[in-house]
Amino acid sequence: MLDASLDLHPRVALRPEPFGALAYHYETRRLVFLKHPDVVRVIKALAAHDTVADALTACDIDRHRWASFDRALTSLYESEMLHDRCS
Amino acid sequence: MTAAASAPALVDQLKGGLDAPICLTWELTYACNLECVHCLSSSGRRDPHELSTAEAKAVLDELHDLQVFYINIGGGEPMIRRDFFELVEYSIAKGIGVKFSTNGAFIDATKARRLAAMDYLDIQISLDGTDAVTNDAVRGTGSYATAIAAMEHLRDAGFGEFKISVVVTRHNVDQLDRFKALADDYGAQLRITRLRPSGRGAESWHDLHPTQAQQRQIYEWLLAHGDRVLTGDSFFHLNALGDGSAGATLQGLNLCGAGRVVCLIDPVGDVYACPFVIHDEFKAGSVRDPGGFARIWTGSELFTELREPESAGACTSCGSYDACQGGCMAAKFFVGIPLDGPDPECVGGHGEDAMLTADGATLPRPMMDHSKPARVPVQLTRR
Numbered sequence: 001m002l003d004a005s006l007d008l009h010p011r012v013a014l015r016p017e018p019f020g021a022l023a024y025h026y027e028t029r030r031l032v033f034l035k036h037p038d039v040v041r042v043i044k045a046l047a048a049h050d051t052v053a054d055a056l057t058a059c060d061i062d063r064h065r066w067a068s069f070d071r072a073l074t075s076l077y078e079s080e081m082l083h084d085r086c087s
Numbered sequence: 088m089t090a091a092a093s094a095p096a097l098v099d100q101l102k103g104g105l106d107a108p109i110c111l112t113w114e115l116t117y118a119c120n121l122e123c124v125h126c127l128s129s130s131g132r133r134d135p136h137e138l139s140t141a142e143a144k145a146v147l148d149e150l151h152d153l154q155v156f157y158i159n160i161g162g163g164e165p166m167i168r169r170d171f172f173e174l175v176e177y178s179i180a181k182g183i184g185v186k187f188s189t190n191g192a193f194i195d196a197t198k199a200r201r202l203a204a205m206d207y208l209d210i211q212i213s214l215d216g217t218d219a220v221t222n223d224a225v226r227g228t229g230s231y232a233t234a235i236a237a238m239e240h241l242r243d244a245g246f247g248e249f250k251i252s253v254v255v256t257r258h259n260v261d262q263l264d265r266f267k268a269l270a271d272d273y274g275a276q277l278r279i280t281r282l283r284p285s286g287r288g289a290e291s292w293h294d295l296h297p298t299q300a301q302q303r304q305i306y307e308w309l310l311a312h313g314d315r316v317l318t319g320d321s322f323f324h325l326n327a328l329g330d331g332s333a334g335a336t337l338q339g340l341n342l343c344g345a346g347r348v349v350c351l352i353d354p355v356g357d358v359y360a361c362p363f364v365i366h367d368e369f370k371a372g373s374v375r376d377p378g379g380f381a382r383i384w385t386g387s388e389l390f391t392e393l394r395e396p397e398s399a400g401a402c403t404s405c406g407s408y409d410a411c412q413g414g415c416m417a418a419k420f421f422v423g424i425p426l427d428g429p430d431p432e433c434v435g436g437h438g439e440d441a442m443l444t445a446d447g448a449t450l451p452r453p454m455m456d457h458s459k460p461a462r463v464p465v466q467l468t469r470r
Contacts, residue, residue, distance in 0.1 A: 013182070015107065015154040019100040022109065024156035026184060026207055031109065031156070035097055 001074045002053040002066065006046050007085040014040065023081050030079055038065075039072055047085070101340065104347045104394040107153040107384060110319075112362040113352045115143075115171070116163040117457035120192050122287075123215075123226045125254060125295060127363055128353070129286040130163040131459035137354040140170040142375070146352065147178050149380050157184035157207075161362070163354065163457075166193035172201070179207050188213060188252060190230060191237025199240035203247070211252040211278060212237055217265040221258055225295070238273050250317065252278045255305060256295040263308050267316070278317035279305075284421040284431070285363040286453050292422070302434055303328060306337070313338050320344075324414035324430045327407035342412050346371070346393035350384070353455065358383045360393055363417035366454050400427020407435060414438075423450045 008014070011026045020034040034040050042052075042059050049055040052073060056066055076082045118133035119126070138146070150158065158178065165171055165187055175185050186209035194202070194210075202208060212234050216222030219231035241249050251270045253259065259266075263279070270277040284292035297305060306325040309318065320339030329335030340348070345361040352358055356374040359365055371387035374380045384390065402408045414430020422431045423445030429437035 013154065013156060015156070017100075017105055018103070019097060022105075022156075026156075026182075029157075029184070029209070033097055 001070050001077065002056075003051050004077075005050055005085045006052060006073070006077065006082045008043055008046065009081055009083045012081050014043070016040070023076075025079075025081055028080055030081070032076065032079065032081055039069070042069060042073075043076075043082070046082070098340070098342055101344070101348055102342060102394065102396070104390065107150075107155050108350050109156070109348045110159065110344065111150070111155055111350055111352070112159045112161060113146075114161050114163060114354050114362070115165040115174070116168050116354045117455070118167045119163040119190075120167065121164070121190050121227045121230055122459060123230075124291040125225060125256075125282060125286075125288040126458075127283060127285040127288055128161075128163065128365055129453055129456040129458050132457045133163075133167075134355050134455075134457060138356050138374070140173065142356065143170070143174050144177055146356075146374050146380060147174070147181055147183060149374075150183055151181040153381060153384070155183055157186060160185055160187035162188075164190055164192065166198075175208065176205070179205060185209070186211060186250075189237070190226070191234045194237040194240050196240050196243065199237075199244035199246060202241070203244040209250060210241065210246070211250040212241075212275075213252050213254075214266075215254055215256065216259050217262045217269055221262065224258070225254075225256065225291075238275065242273050247274070249273075249275050250278045251275050252280065254282050255279050255297060256282055257297045257301055258295070260297050260301045260304060263305075263312075267312065276315075276317060278319070280319050281321040281415070281418075283363045283415065283417050285417055286365065286456075287458065289421050289450075289453050296432065299434070299436065302432060306434075309337050310335070321415075324411045324432060325434060327411035327434045329410060331410055336410075341410075343414075343416050345369075345416055346390040350390075352380070358387075360389060361417060363415070364420060366420070366451055368420070368451070398427050400425065401437070401441070402427070402429055405429075405435065405437070420451060421453070423447070 013024050015022045020036050021040045023032045023034055042055055045055040045059050049058055056069060061069060114128055116133055116137055117130045119130040122131055166189055178185050184207040188211040191212050214222060214234045215225045222231040253266055267277050282296050302325060306328045309322060322337055323341045326336055326341060349361050350358060351362040352374060353365060358371045360369045371389040372383040399408050402413050416426055418431050419426055419428060422442050424431060424441045428441045431438040431442055
């Protein structure tokens with residue numbers, strides 16, 4: 001997933017919360033808890049970067065955490081919270 | 088709600104409250120064409136002080152600013168309100184999805200088509216039996232046929248996956264498989280929720296609530312079918328029947344969300360900690376107060392208190408407390424059990440003992456009773 005070009009699905013809304021954010025998908029009606037502020041920062045940065053890896057670098061995410069971010073973003077992609085960006 | 092909610096740290100975060108509710112119930116009116124014996128809001132007659140259309144829209148504006156994703160509309164029978172469609176359309180246009188509960192009496196073919204044409208709308212048809220005898224004993228004569236007719240209209244209009252919403256009682260618990268099959272027949276999704284002794288349910292609860300053996304039956308049925316059935320996370324007290332492992336734990340948030348992730352706005356604009364505690368003790372304010380809903384959610388004394396870490400009270404020494412979290416606050420309150428006591432349906436049997444010591448004379452009475460007056464036969468006399 002690190003090489004993919006992703007963005008938040010246009011029908012997903014993010015609501016800031018003390019633990020991170022809530023993401024709600026208006027079409028699938030799924031509600032997901034984004035349990036760390038860094039995950040929220042990375043998701044918001046996706047649109048401005050060519051790849052997930054670029055977004056992680058830009059957000060100053062330590063290399064040893066990349067694998068766990070990869071898993072989190074993959075899971076969000078599979079639940080359609082994130083989608084492939086056409087550019 | 089997804090399994091992503093399972094991390095302990097997150098549960099603790101949720102206990103401390105969110106910036107806005109996830110699950111906000113809004114009862115639009117106390118008026119209802121039915122008089123269900125377990126009605127949690129003792130509905131029947133409209134209240135003269137119900138929110139006007141303009142006031143209701145102002146609340147929706149506020150919920151939009153708070154980024155509330157969706158609201159659960161109920162009543163009474165919400166479709167009785169003449170501005171029902173106006174409010175639903177206003178909400179959806181603001182990006183607030185709507186799920187509404189109805190007995191179906193006002194869904195004819197035309198309205199079904201209108202509903203089917205709307206996005207971000209879910210419908211829950213209430214049904215408490217898979218046959219008229221079982222259902223109508225609780226919801227009133229003819230209510231089964233009414234609900235089925237509404238379901239047929241929704242199916243014919245191509246609405247898609249609506250919900251069939253069942254309150255589980257000792258009389259319909261054996262019908263869970265049949266409810267599931269009925270939902271499948273209509274392309275619907277089944278939702279089952281827990282009966283509480285709230286509203287008129289305070290009178291009927293002792294006759295209707297599932298027995299201890301049936302509690303286990305519900306738990307096992309949910310373990311087998313829970314991935315395709317909605318529950319509003321209302322059966323978390325049954326987790327005490329498991330061993331704490333993931334395979335023996337019901338899906339969803341395992342905690343009382345009252346004032347933390349859940350609240351109720353009633354038809355006159357009063358805000359309560361949850362839909363099942365319409366009582367002054369759990370009233371946090373009114374949307375008509377200065378500062379409106381947001382000020383209540385973030386600053387009311389009651390909600391702040393509910394977000395404090397709770398004591399396990401009488402349940403401290405019980406090994407199941409982590410699994411059941413002491414159960415449902417509303418269920419305890421209306422049967423006279425202290426809020427830090429066991430749930431009346433505690434699967435360890437502690438609730439039954441606690442109810443025996445509750446003083447029947449001082450039981451809290453449900454407030455805001457809008458039940459219709461009993462019909463008095465008219466005396467016809469000749470003059």
